[in-house]
Amino acid sequence: MGPTPPLVLERCTSTATSATGRFRVGRRATTVHFEGVAPDPRSLPDAFLAIARVMGMETDQRIVSLPRPSRRFRTRVDVLQRVHLSLFPQHHEAPILSWPRPDRPPLPAPDGRRTAAFFSGGVDSFALLAEHEDEIDDLLFVRGFDVPVREHARNEEVLRTVRAAAEAVGKPLIIVDTDLRDFSDPVCDWTWFVYGGLIATSLLLERTHRTVLCAASVADHHLPEEAVRLRGTPFGNTRTEMRIEGRTATRVEKVAAVAASGLARDTLRVCWQNVPGTVNCGTCQKCVRTHAALVASGGAGTIATFPDELAFDALAAHPAVTRSDRAYLGEIRDAAGARGEVELVAALDRALEVGAPAP
Structure with a gap:
């Protein structure tokens, strides 16, 4: 645990359609606001503690929650930390100092929600x-x-x-x-x-x-x-x-299923660049990889929000560095190879080679 002051959840407030949490680190206070929600005031500490816990794991901070979280959620947010650290071992445990309140009994189903x-x-x-x-x-x-x-x-x-x-x-x-x-x-x-x-x-x-x-x-x-x-x-x-x-399907399998369903033909949006006037820019990492998965799975031309031609150079220029990125490109490569998409396989190989970890 580093020298950074703890991340303190000071208080939570709500209306019928909004919720606000106030956080403090040292002398700096910040509020986070949600509008369009339907909160129960008793669950506000749980909601804002989730935000604090994920931040603390990256910033190496202790968490102090003055509002009392529920006992059930206090346990589940520890599970969240275990999942997160198994995926991102470079992050840190973020101990929580709080006084949990007793759980409310579950509501019998159906309850109209x-x-x-x-x-x-x-x-x-x-x-x-x-x-x-x-x-x-x-x-x-x-x-x-x-x-x-x-x-x-x-x-x-x-x-x-x-x-x-x-x-x-x-x-x-x-x-x-x-x-x-x-x-x-x-x-x-x-x-x-x-x-x-x-x-x-x-x-x-x-x-x-x-x-x-x-x-x-x-x-x-x-x-x-x-x-x-x-x-x-x-x-x-x-x-x-x-x-x-949707935990068992690969990304390529999901792309193929969505293309086959026809549900997303005119509205599929994956772009990270968020370029004004476009649904998908067609050249960012997210766009070219999704487009590549469409081509590799036989869905080229089925989604109207992508360009007619895949930008192979752009695909090769985005190195696959993280574990999930390399797994995704490997899946696309396997599917492309099975369909004989030689140019696509070559572009994927370049992206995988550039992003390969040092020996």
Whole structure:
């Protein structure tokens, strides 16, 4: 544990449709706000403790929670730490000082509450919807996750695409707004910090939703055994939980399934660059890899939001460095090789070679 002062969750407040947590590090205080939620005030400490725990693991800080989390969630947030550290061993344990409160009894089902699924209009979202369509009542889009909430014009552009996708599949769309990234981006990588935000958002829907589904971004067989075992259990308290689904399918299998379903033909959005005036830029890492998976699985031309031609040079220029990146490109390469896509295999080989760890 380094010399950094502890990250203190000082207080939580809410209205019928909003929730705010106040954090302090030394003399600096910051608030995180969610709008469009349906919180029970008793679960606010659980929601904001999820955010603090994920941040503390990256910043090497102790966590102090003055509001009392539930006993159940206090246990589950320790499981979250075990999963996280099995995936990112370079991060740190973040001890929590808190006084848990007794759990409330679970509500008998059915209780009139609904099931939502996080939905950004991407591959994982559509694959989750295809697999659990009958279970899902509502789609849930968080404005401020993919694009920081202060980027108003781009957020509205993205939201138009997501709304069109939700209308096309006939599901109501819930929109939540948050400034969470203003708090996290200066010190944390959103790639993994997002899980704190996902759990927090789920818990803040307690009055209207019993379960929130979240799509797995990496298949189980690419993960350490401990992560596979632990992430199969929902994260939450006795009233509301977030469940990770789609854990067995590879990314290439999901891309193929989404293309075959036709659900995402005109609305699939995967881009990281968020270039104004585009759904997918076609050249960023996320775009070219998804496009490559489409080509490798025989789905070229089935998604209208991608260019007609795959940018092979751009694909080769994005090195596969992380374990999940290398696994994903390896999957695409296997599928491309099976279809005789020689130029695609060569581009993938270059990306894998450039990103290979030093001997």
